Amino acid sequence: MTEPSADDSEERRRSIGARRNPDTQEAILDAAQAIVEEEGIAGFSIEAVAKRARAGKPTIYKWWPGRTALLLEVYHRHKPANVHMDTGSVEGDVVAFFTGVFAHWGNTGAGQVFRFIVAEAQRDEAAAASLRAYALERRQQSGQIFERGVARGELAADIDTGLAADMLAGFAWHRLLTGRLIADPEEMRQAARQLVRGLLTPGP
Amino acid sequence: MTEPSADDSEERRRSIGARRNPDTQEAILDAAQAIVEEEGIAGFSIEAVAKRARAGKPTIYKWWPGRTALLLEVYHRHKPANVHMDTGSVEGDVVAFFTGVFAHWGNTGAGQVFRFIVAEAQRDEAAAASLRAYALERRQQSGQIFERGVARGELAADIDTGLAADMLAGFAWHRLLTGRLIADPEEMRQAARQLVRGLLTPGP
The missing domain is CATH 1.10.10.60 (Homeodomain-like)
Incomplete structure (x- = not known):
């Protein structure tokens, strides 16, 4: 032996x-x-x-440059496919994103894992670089929702699709990080509506 | 002696x-x-x-229930007054918010303090409760930007002003937490424009 x-x-x-x-x-x-x-x-x-x-x-x-980068990949590969769907309309895609992400964060341990990762990135330089790289990848991925919308003529050609993707992610992160995950489908639809259509009074 | x-x-x-x-x-x-x-x-x-x-x-x-609550109050009382301004238009108020917040985070130690607070809140229950309470206060305060817009008839009466405030804050937090503060005034204006006017192609 x-x-x-x-x-x-x-x-x-x-x-x-x-x-x-x-x-x-x-x-x-x-x-x-x-x-x-x-x-x-x-x-x-x-x-x-x-x-x-x-x-x-x-x-x-x-x-992987460090444990946060590895943790981010573990986190990301278990994200359900329904988070990024092509429903044929930007508002539909945004609702699908919110529905998928909030369910994933709420129903699995994924929300806790992601909160931990965000926290690490606020104190550790290597973790910060990993989260930043991850956010930029997701920005590109979610940006496709808005790029498809522009290509279809649904969205204005002069929008900044990256900023729209940051607003989409930022809204979701903020709710996670303040312990206010959204469970109500109507609230998700309203958020998607406001993100896509804006807030202005409809013209005459 | x-x-x-x-x-x-x-x-x-x-x-x-x-x-x-x-x-x-x-x-x-x-x-x-x-x-x-x-x-x-x-x-x-x-x-x-x-x-x-x-x-x-x-x-x-x-x-104060704990050190995060105290730290949040120290952080908040040094936020410059120009973060919440009544410029007469929602888009103007949102640009002022982004301008004030990103400058404050970038030019003072305040960004680091706030990142630390958000990190604490992801691991500690008391800190989480303090950050949540803080976010709800800010939601109410920033919500006034959108409530004034509704009162003026500038914004649609059926918007959810709390969700709009979450989107405003979420966008800014996300950029801070991923180390991507905005310094370019045109980028802030574009973000404000998209938040308020939405992304759709203008009607005929």
Whole structure:
């Protein structure tokens, strides 16, 4: 019988050597996910993930600059597909976004994970860089809602789709971070209506 | 010569006894402010504030449930008056809000203080309650921008002014929390325009 530590390190070398990158990445993400689910965010560290995934810490750092970046990817890959839907109208897409995001935050542990990530990013430079990069990716993704609207002629050609995406995300984040998730579908529809149609009295 | 600790506690009793409540409150807020400025947020505790203000901790807890509530009041009382202006138009008021808030966050330490407060509120229940209460007060205050617009007939009577206020705040918070403060006045005007007029193609 081999010593546990030698066994461990041999198995680690073997599994890293045998796997192609996408598999290793998946194994790392699976391990990270399992740790969050079983131990909560408090137990989450690159060290713990490396141990569980039987990967070396350098392998993890090759793809993710730190634990917040890894946590963000775990968080993002479990976001339901219905958050980004092409319903054929901008208002429909925005309602789908709010519906999907608020349900995901409220019904799973995802809201807590995301709150933790935002908090980390306010104190730690590496976490801040990861959250900023994540926000810019989401800005581009949600921006497509508004770009499709412009392409259809539904939205004005001179709007700034990035600012619209920031307003969409900002509204949702603000409600999460102040513990006021929206559950009422009518409130979501009203928010979507105001975001898209604005607030002005309709013209004559 | 008296022992320092006895001297200290005598002076503390005297100053509390002699002051009327508003003065004590001011003294506490001044002490809290001075600690944030001189030692940063890391040195900020009810204990440190009590010592500097020569007040008892129970006196502080009488008015503020915890350090985040106290920090929020210090933060808020230094917000410049130009954040909430009645310019005569909703879009003008929203531009003034963005201009004032982003300048305040960017040019003073206030942005860092507020980021710290938001972070605290994601992990600590008392801090969360304080931030939520603060957000609801601000919602009411900023909501007046939109209520004035409705009263003038500028905005549609059936809008939800609270949701509009959340969108205003959410957009600004999101930019702060992802390290993307807006400095360009044209970007602020465009954001204000989209918030108020919406995104739709103008009708024929």
